[in-house]
Every structure is written in C-alpha cells, then in structure tokens.
Amino acid sequence: xxxxxxxxxxxxEILDPxxxxxxxxxxxxxxxxxxxxxxxxxxxxxxxxxxxxxTLAKIAVxxxxxxxxxxxxVRRVGQE
Amino acid sequence: xxxxxxxxxxxxEILDPxxxxxxxxxxxxxxxxxxxxxxxxxxxxxxxxxxxxxTLAKIAVxxxxxxxxxxxxVRRVGQE
Numbered sequence: 417x418x419x420x421x422x423x424x425x426x427x428x429e430i431l432d433p434x435x436x437x438x439x440x441x442x443x444x445x446x447x448x449x450x451x452x453x454x455x456x457x458x459x460x461x462x463x464x465x466x467x468x469x470x471t472l473a474k475i476a477v478x479x480x481x482x483x484x485x486x487x488x489x490v491r492r493v494g495q496e
Numbered sequence: 497x498x499x500x501x502x503x504x505x506x507x508x509e510i511l512d513p514x515x516x517x518x519x520x521x522x523x524x525x526x527x528x529x530x531x532x533x534x535x536x537x538x539x540x541x542x543x544x545x546x547x548x549x550x551t552l553a554k555i556a557v558x559x560x561x562x563x564x565x566x567x568x569x570v571r572r573v574g575q576e
C-alpha cells in the first residue's frame with residue numbers, strides 16, 4: 417500500500433471567499449504579516465501498489481476536484 | 497514573503513463522512529485498489545518573513561482547525 421496525497425485548490429483567477437474570510441479575520445485577531453490565504457481541499461488515499469499515476473489523475477479530475485475551477489496536485493508520500 | 501502550507505485533517509478516531517463517500521464511489525466508477533480516503537482542508541498562506549512558527553501554530557489552532565476533532569501540519573514550502 418502507498419499513501420497518496422491530493423491537494424485541490426481554487427484556480428488563481430477564481431475568487432476564494434473562504435480564504436478571504438480567514439485573511440480578513442487574521443488582523444482583527446492580532447495576527448499581522450499574512451497577506452493572502454487560499455483554502456482548498458486535502459485528500460489522503462491508501463492506494464494499492466498497482467494503481468498507476470494515470471489512474472490517480474483520473475480520480476483527481478473526476479471525483480476529487482472540479483477541473484473548471486480547481487487545480488490539483490497528486491503526490492505519493494510513503495510506502496507501507 | 498514565504499509561502500506556508502497548513503494541512504488540516506480529521507483526527508484518526510473521528511468519522512470522516514466526506515472521505516467515506518469518495519471511498520464508496522470509487523469502485524462504482526471503476527476505480528479499484530483504493531482502500532481508504534480521508535478528506536481535510538489545505539490552506540496556502542503568504543506570510544511575511546518575521547512571522548515565526550509559534551504564531552503560525554496559533555493561527556492553525558485558532559482559525560484554521562478545530563483542535564477537538566482535527567490535527568494540523570504546518571510547513572514552509574518556499575521563499576519569494
């Protein structure tokens with residue numbers, strides 16, 4: 417088994433109201449020096465060793481992200 | 497400026513219905529070999545160089561996660 421991480425983020429040109437809400441809250445709460453926050457999704461998958469990168473990309477496109485408004489990054493983080 | 501990533505995941509003992517829904521959908525859609533899916537949040541922050549790790553941890557605990565049910569990982573991914 418391998419652990420695969422998929423990070424899904426709104427594309428740079430897409431508004432991110434959740435991230436903006438966090439960014440606006442930070443100075444109010446006394447945290448300065450954070451100029452931008454973007455919020456996305458983080459998936460951790462336990463994957464059999466015979467699942468190839470092409471299949472993982474299909475899963476990311478079809479299930480984990482909306483490719484119209486989101487980008488994703490797939491990375492293998494460990495073998496078990 | 498540095499880019500900081502904060503990944504927030506449900507603690508292992510906490511049910512994750514979103515991840516379970518994805519895990520159940522995969523075989524239906526013809527993707528086999530994925531035994532578990534957990535879903536969390538992924539934040540990308542643009543941070544001034546004088547913001548230290550302690551402050552980042554406070555932000556992660558206070559704003560980005562619910563420490564009762566979620567774990568988080570903070571990592572610096574790049575300098576600009």
